[in-house]
Amino acid sequence: MKIKAAVLNEPHKQFEIENIEVDSALQPNEVMVKVLATGLCHTDLSVRDQHIPARFPVILGHEGAGFVASVGSNVTKVKIGDRVVLAPLSCGQCEYCLSGHPSYCIDLWALNLPRARHDGSCPYHDDHGKDVSGFFFGQSSFATYSLTSERNIVKVSEDVPLEILGPLGCGMQTGAGTVLNVLSPVAGETIVIFGVGPVGLAALMAAKAAGCTTIVAVDIHDNRLELAKSLGATHTINSKIHIVSEYINEHVFTGGVHYSIDTTGRNEVINQAVASLRYMGKCALIAVPSVSKLEIDYGAFGNGKSIQYVNEGDSVPDILIPRLIELYKNGLFPFDKLIKFYELKDINQAVADSESGATLKAVIRMPQD
Incomplete structure (x- = not known):
C-alpha cells in the first residue's frame, strides 16, 4: 500500500515528504495503524544528529496516535477501528519485562532502533524500490500509516481528543x-x-x-x-x-x-x-x-x-498512559497546553520552532485523504 512519510535520507539534513510503499500483508502479531497525529521528540532529532545510530534512509517518529486499520492473525489486544497510542517496543519475555520494567528490556535498543523485521525482510520501500528503515521505537509514525505490533500498542478511551495523545507514548x-x-x-x-x-x-x-x-x-x-x-x-x-x-x-x-x-x-x-x-x-x-x-x-x-x-519513566505503557489520560480529564495533567499543531508538509518548520524554543511540543497531523 502507498503511504506518505517524512523520510530522513541523510544525517544532519531536513526531512523530505515522500511516497513510500509498505507491505500490507501483516505478520501474525503486527498491527497497521492509520496515524492521526504524532509528537515530535528530541530523540528523533538525536537520530538526525547521530547521537543515536540509524541506517539511512529512515522513517522516524515515535509518539503516534491513530486508529487500527488492520491486524495480524494472532492479534487479540485490539481490533479494527480502535483508538490507540503507540509506545516503545519491548520483548515481553525477559526478566525485566516480566517484572514490570519493559523500558529496561534486555533487547530494548535492538527492538527500537530503526531496522527491518526480525526475519530480515524490509516492509518499507521508496519509489525506486530501495529499502527504507522503519520500526523506530516500534512504530516510525512520521507517516500516514504505522506498521507496529500488538506489544507496543495501547488502546485508549473515546472521551478525549485523540490527536493530542501521541506525546503520552514517550516524552x-x-x-x-x-x-x-x-x-x-x-x-x-x-x-x-x-x-x-x-x-x-x-x-x-x-x-x-x-x-x-x-x-x-x-x-x-x-x-x-x-x-x-x-x-x-x-x-x-x-x-x-x-x-x-x-x-x-x-x-x-x-x-x-x-x-x-x-x-x-x-x-x-x-x-x-x-x-x-x-x-x-x-x-x-x-x-x-x-x-x-x-x-x-x-x-x-x-x-x-x-x-x-x-x-521512559520506568513505565508500563498500558498502565501509565490510561492513568495520565484520567489525570488529564480531571484537570490534573493539562499537557495539551504545551502542544502546537503542524501539518506533515510543515515538519521541518516544526523542527526549527522546537529547536529555537518557539514551540514547546510540536505535534504533526497527518493528511487524512
Missing part, C-alpha cells in the same frame, strides 16, 4: 513516569526540575498531582518559567542569573530538596541538580546525553545522595 510518560514510578514522592515533599521543556513540564505536572508542595522549575528562558508557574511551580529560577543550589538553600528550602530531575544531559547542570538535594536526596536523569561521560564530584554522595538514569 510525557518519561517525565511523568519518572516522578510517579521512580521518585514516588509523598504529599508534602519537595522537588526541583532542571529544564522545563515538554518532558520537564510533564514531570512538574506529575509532581503537583502527587502532592509535592515545593516544586522548583529551573530554566534559562523566562517564558518557560512563567508557563511552569502556571502549571504548578511554586518557585522559578533562571540559572543564567543564579547558582541554583545556593539559591535553593538560601531562599527555597534550607538544606535542599528531596528530589531533583535533570532533562538537559549537561554535566554542569547535573552537578547542580545533585548539589540542590538534601541529605539522602535522589536525582533522576532523563535526557539523551550529548556527551559520553558523566562527570560529578564524588564528595556529593557522602551524605547519602543518589543518582539514577531513568528510561
Whole structure:
C-alpha cells in the first residue's frame, strides 16, 4: 500500500515528504495503524544528529496516535477501528519485562532502533524500490500509516481528543513516569526540575498531582518559567542569573530538596541538580546525553545522595498512559497546553520552532485523504 512519510535520507539534513510503499500483508502479531497525529521528540532529532545510530534512509517518529486499520492473525489486544497510542517496543519475555520494567528490556535498543523485521525482510520501500528503515521505537509514525505490533500498542478511551495523545507514548510518560514510578514522592515533599521543556513540564505536572508542595522549575528562558508557574511551580529560577543550589538553600528550602530531575544531559547542570538535594536526596536523569561521560564530584554522595538514569519513566505503557489520560480529564495533567499543531508538509518548520524554543511540543497531523 502507498503511504506518505517524512523520510530522513541523510544525517544532519531536513526531512523530505515522500511516497513510500509498505507491505500490507501483516505478520501474525503486527498491527497497521492509520496515524492521526504524532509528537515530535528530541530523540528523533538525536537520530538526525547521530547521537543515536540509524541506517539511512529512515522513517522516524515515535509518539503516534491513530486508529487500527488492520491486524495480524494472532492479534487479540485490539481490533479494527480502535483508538490507540503507540509506545516503545519491548520483548515481553525477559526478566525485566516480566517484572514490570519493559523500558529496561534486555533487547530494548535492538527492538527500537530503526531496522527491518526480525526475519530480515524490509516492509518499507521508496519509489525506486530501495529499502527504507522503519520500526523506530516500534512504530516510525512520521507517516500516514504505522506498521507496529500488538506489544507496543495501547488502546485508549473515546472521551478525549485523540490527536493530542501521541506525546503520552514517550516524552510525557518519561517525565511523568519518572516522578510517579521512580521518585514516588509523598504529599508534602519537595522537588526541583532542571529544564522545563515538554518532558520537564510533564514531570512538574506529575509532581503537583502527587502532592509535592515545593516544586522548583529551573530554566534559562523566562517564558518557560512563567508557563511552569502556571502549571504548578511554586518557585522559578533562571540559572543564567543564579547558582541554583545556593539559591535553593538560601531562599527555597534550607538544606535542599528531596528530589531533583535533570532533562538537559549537561554535566554542569547535573552537578547542580545533585548539589540542590538534601541529605539522602535522589536525582533522576532523563535526557539523551550529548556527551559520553558523566562527570560529578564524588564528595556529593557522602551524605547519602543518589543518582539514577531513568528510561521512559520506568513505565508500563498500558498502565501509565490510561492513568495520565484520567489525570488529564480531571484537570490534573493539562499537557495539551504545551502542544502546537503542524501539518506533515510543515515538519521541518516544526523542527526549527522546537529547536529555537518557539514551540514547546510540536505535534504533526497527518493528511487524512
